[in-house]
Amino acid sequence: MRYRWFTGGWSWLLMRITGGLLILYLGLHIYVLHFLGKGGEEFDRLMVTMQQPIFKLLEVGLLGVVIYHSLNGIRILFIDFGRGALYHKKLFWFLMAIGAATFLVGAIPIFQHLTPLGGER
Amino acid sequence: MRDYGFGSGGAFHWFLQRVSGVVLFILLLVHFLTTHYFPVGDITYQKVLARLSQPGWKLFYMVFIALGLYHGINGIWIIAQDYVARSSWRFIILGLLMVAGLILFMLGSITVIPFKA
Numbered sequence: 001m002r003y004r005w006f007t008g009g010w011s012w013l014l015m016r017i018t019g020g021l022l023i024l025y026l027g028l029h030i031y032v033l034h035f036l037g038k039g040g041e042e043f044d045r046l047m048v049t050m051q052q053p054i055f056k057l058l059e060v061g062l063l064g065v066v067i068y069h070s071l072n073g074i075r076i077l078f079i080d081f082g083r084g085a086l087y088h089k090k091l092f093w094f095l096m097a098i099g100a101a102t103f104l105v106g107a108i109p110i111f112q113h114l115t116p117l118g119g120e121r
Numbered sequence: 122m123r124d125y126g127f128g129s130g131g132a133f134h135w136f137l138q139r140v141s142g143v144v145l146f147i148l149l150l151v152h153f154l155t156t157h158y159f160p161v162g163d164i165t166y167q168k169v170l171a172r173l174s175q176p177g178w179k180l181f182y183m184v185f186i187a188l189g190l191y192h193g194i195n196g197i198w199i200i201a202q203d204y205v206a207r208s209s210w211r212f213i214i215l216g217l218l219m220v221a222g223l224i225l226f227m228l229g230s231i232t233v234i235p236f237k238a
Contacts, residue, residue: 016196016200019200020197020200022193023193023194023196023197026189026190026193027221027225030186030225030228031225033229033232034229034231034232036166036173036236037231037232037235037236039166040166040167040170043166043169044165044166047163047164047166050164051163066149066153070146070149073142073146074146076139077139077142077143080139081139106153109157110157
């Protein structure tokens, strides 16, 4: 099979890859959070582990994946239910700009162990 | 044998994939904001307890889990149908996906529903 790699093709492939990553994460997320049923001490120990840099990095990665999948999903809605096919490339880059800004705003607090409001850790 | 692909409710799932996507977008926004950005600081058992002991939040998360699993598993199914042509393989894949989804849904349910202070 031969593909012509333009905006539509890349965004389609990335949608599948991010979708696959997200369902893997959801399965893992549901599994890890079932430790809530084992009581506070065990859960808090688990949450301390999650503060390690590698998990912070994965968390930021997750944020990026979620933002891409959401925004490209919005683009797909415009194409399927509106007249998005006429301007889907422009729409893609417009949404990606919004996504990049959202990513920065969302990722910095995760790395700083802080929230946008500041305050205690 | 029944063909597990075109003409077997595909358009309905195509539509539901979009509807569930929109709902998930809103639920995910609420989920991210309430768990990661407000309240301030790290996630602790006490903070999860404060939310998840309320019936409204239990309902929120049951809907979230169900829709998330539907959307995700339907997504894998859509991809699988692009690469797997034989209906016997499709049948096996669909079966495995449904079983995996059901197990994860039950695991989520036994976490969310009985959780109390």
